[in-house]
Amino acid sequence: MSNSSSIEWTEATWNPTTGCTKISTGCKNCYAEKLSNRLNLMGVKKYKNNFKFTEQPQDLELPLTWKKSKKVFVNSMSDLFHEDARMEYIGSCFNVMLKGNHHVYQVLTKRPDTMSEFSKFFENYFGDVIPSHIWMGTSVENGDSKWRIDALRQVRCHTRFLSIEPLLGSMGKLDLTDIDWVIVGGESGAKFRPVKKEWIVDIIKQCKKQKVAVFFKQWGGFRPKSGGRTLNGRTYDQYPKIIDVENILKEVEYDEKEFAKFCHLKIKSKQKSHLVNI
Numbered sequence: 001m002s003n004s005s006s007i008e009w010t011e012a013t014w015n016p017t018t019g020c021t022k023i024s025t026g027c028k029n030c031y032a033e034k035l036s037n038r039l040n041l042m043g044v045k046k047y048k049n050n051f052k053f054t055e056q057p058q059d060l061e062l063p064l065t066w067k068k069s070k071k072v073f074v075n076s077m078s079d080l081f082h083e084d085a086r087m088e089y090i091g092s093c094f095n096v097m098l099k100g101n102h103h104v105y106q107v108l109t110k111r112p113d114t115m116s117e118f119s120k121f122f123e124n125y126f127g128d129v130i131p132s133h134i135w136m137g138t139s140v141e142n143g144d145s146k147w148r149i150d151a152l153r154q155v156r157c158h159t160r161f162l163s164i165e166p167l168l169g170s171m172g173k174l175d176l177t178d179i180d181w182v183i184v185g186g187e188s189g190a191k192f193r194p195v196k197k198e199w200i201v202d203i204i205k206q207c208k209k210q211k212v213a214v215f216f217k218q219w220g221g222f223r224p225k226s227g228g229r230t231l232n233g234r235t236y237d238q239y240p241k242i243i244d245v246e247n248i249l250k251e252v253e254y255d256e257k258e259f260a261k262f263c264h265l266k267i268k269s270k271q272k273s274h275l276v277n278i
Contacts, residue, residue, distance in 0.1 A: 003066050008229065009183055009215050010073040010106055016060050016093045017078040017085065018046060019053040023110055026141030026166055029189050032077045053084045060092060063100045074107045081114040088260035090118055091125070095254040097134050098126075101247045105134045108163055112138040112151035119156040121263050126252050130157035132245045135181070137161035142169040153178050159242055164203060165217060167195050171203055176210040180240035186220025186227065195220055200231060213238035 003012045018036060022028070032051070039047040046056060063072055074080060074097075080090055097105045109115050115136060123129050130136060136157045138148040141164070152160050159180050164171065166187030176182070184203050186195030200216065207214040216236035219227025229235055 003070070005073065005076075006224075007073060007076070008217050009071075011070040012063075012066065012072045012103075013076040014059070014063055014072050014105075015056060015075055015077045016062075016096075017053065017055050017075060017080060017082070017089075019049060019051045019077075020079045020082055021053065024141065024145055025168060026110070026139060026145065029166075029187065029191050029193075031189060034189075036077060053078065053082045055086075055089055057089075057092075061096055063096060063103055063105075066100075066103070069102045069104075071104045071106060074105050079109050079111060080107060081109045081111040081118065083111075083114075085114075086260070087118060087121060087263040088256045091122070091254065091259040091263075092256050094122060094130070094134070098131070098247065098249050098252070098254075101131070101133050101250055103133070104242075106137065106161070107134060108137045108139060108161075110139045110145075110148070112148045112155065116151055116154040116156075119154075121259075121266060123156045124266070125259055125262055126249045128249055130155070131247050131249060132158035132242050133247065135159040135161050135240070137163055137181075139163045139165070140171070141166055143172050146171070146174070149175065149179070158245060159240060161240065166193065166220065167199055167203075168193055170196075170199050174203065174206050174210075176207065176212045179212055180242070181213045181215070181238075182207050183215045183217055185217030185229075188218065188220045188222070188224040188226065190222060192220050192222065197231075204231070204236060213240045215239070 005013050036047050036051045040050050136155045138152045140148050140162055161181035163183045165185035187193050204214050214236050218229045221227045
């Protein structure tokens with residue numbers, strides 16, 4: 001957690017959960033896993049469970065203490081939509097984002113199907129879709145993970161983005177319908193897998209053609225800044241153009257226990273409907 005960040009496309013990080021589980025090839029050299037283990041060895045209490053998914057309720061309201069508006073990367077050390085995440089705790093995190101709407105929140109997951117499911121609970125409970133200051137995104141590292149883009153389109157929200165990092169192969173044709181922003185970058189670290197220029201150029205061309213903002217983060221290498229971040233002598237620092245929608249949900253009273261019951265009833269109803277149709 002930090003009210004500043006060296007990540008080029010954000011300004012601060014907030015980790016209301018820590019830890020994750022590797023689910024695809026992009027996770028192979030996970031920096032968060034290495035850092036979590038290091039912090040554990042240093043005796044940092046928050047990382048006593050190493051990289052096991054863990055809720056961190058003591059940091060839940062941290063963004064509300066930051067008075068200056070920031071772009072906040074949510075869970076740089078975890079995935080809020082992990083298989084072990086409780087829907088009601090995710091709801092508590094979103095309630096903080098609603099209350100602290102002077103910030104922009106960048107919520108990134110490799111599990112957009114779960115994100116989509118949550119967004120439906122959110123809409124039914126709060127009475128509207130996830131507002132424009134909360135950006136909902138998914139990671140896509142190669143052609144095999146492009147299904148996540150379709151899953152992200154199902155998320156009930158105003159702003160969607162892709163993090164194509166680490167880029168591990170040609171993405172081929174991209175359908176960027178209803179996608180507002182694309183981040184692209186190569187891998188960094190001791191075992192980094194090199195990125196090819198033509199892969200990056202192709203993505204940027206497709207973004208331009210489909211009128212989607214693009215941010216080229218890095219070439220990658222042994223260290224994140226090893227290769228710099230210029231392409232053909234220029235940088236790509238675009239951000240999405242967001243329609244300012246009034247946050248009418250800020251005043252909604254959120255109750256974690258009630259949200260848990262609400263989600264349970266919805267899931268139960270869905271299961272019952274499924275059995276009837278078999």
